[in-house]
Amino acid sequence: MLLVMSSTRALALVLMSLPTVPLRTVPLRLQSDFPSLPEGLLHALDGCTFSSVMPDQDGDAFMQQVLSWLPEMLMSLDLGDDDDEDDDNFVLASRPWLHTKGYHDVRGATVQELANRVWDRTAETDFLQKGGGTLILLLPQLADDEPHLSAAAAALTAGARQSLNDGVLVTAYHPLSAEQRKRAPLPLLQVFLDDPSLLVDGGDTGLSDAIQML
Numbered sequence: 001m002l003l004v005m006s007s008t009r010a011l012a013l014v015l016m017s018l019p020t021v022p023l024r025t026v027p028l029r030l031q032s033d034f035p036s037l038p039e040g041l042l043h044a045l046d047g048c049t050f051s052s053v054m055p056d057q058d059g060d061a062f063m064q065q066v067l068s069w070l071p072e073m074l075m076s077l078d079l080g081d082d083d084d085e086d087d088d089n090f091v092l093a094s095r096p097w098l099h100t101k102g103y104h105d106v107r108g109a110t111v112q113e114l115a116n117r118v119w120d121r122t123a124e125t126d127f128l129q130k131g132g133g134t135l136i137l138l139l140p141q142l143a144d145d146e147p148h149l150s151a152a153a154a155a156l157t158a159g160a161r162q163s164l165n166d167g168v169l170v171t172a173y174h175p176l177s178a179e180q181r182k183r184a185p186l187p188l189l190q191v192f193l194d195d196p197s198l199l200v201d202g203g204d205t206g207l208s209d210a211i212q213m214l
Helices: 008-016 039-045 059-076 083-097 110-125 147-163 197-201 208-212
Strands: 100-105 132-137 169-173 188-193
Touching: 008 208, 039 110, 039 147, 059 083, 059 100, 059 132, 083 100, 083 188, 110 132, 110 147, 147 169
Parallel strands: 100 132
Antiparallel strands: 132 188, 169 188
16 A cells, blocks of 8 residues: 555544645647547446536536535544554545546537547546546536446546556546445546555645645
8 A cells, every 4th residue: 555644534634624625627638649539438428317407517616516525525434443444445535535636527418529528538637647646527417327427437447547557547426326435416537546656745736735734
């Protein structure tokens, strides 16, 4: 395990006190610079249901909802007082969030367009190829369709491991998730690449300040 913490409970308490985090959208590259859409991702989203009611909010407002939910979710994890396994589970759940470097609000008029944009935003992100970090893809159109979001996470993991880096892991979070810790206020894909360099400075993100305070 790359991250060593003196107290996972202390980490959760620090996150509870964090102010609004100044995350950023990730700079774009030309489409010719990255691989084409994996067929599996389009198949995973095929037949998905777009929500008929879309909140009148932009990506910044959506991301702030996620950040407001995050500390409470981490605090709700079952942590034992002296149980190393519980501590390890907490670190595994919290580490990708702590290394979040950017996000995108991803929408499409059709399933094809949505799949293309999910892949484009992933493939254009340099730190998912080398260096490590987390990209959050917000997919508000899938508010009523958890199964297709989960399928998309598995397909995106496979496509990213083949084309970008074999260490990429994609996790689906959805209000209707069967797992309590994954019930985010809106649908999202957490695209994470771990790297030893993240241990050094916590990653280039405002969330890394929490680690420095432990």
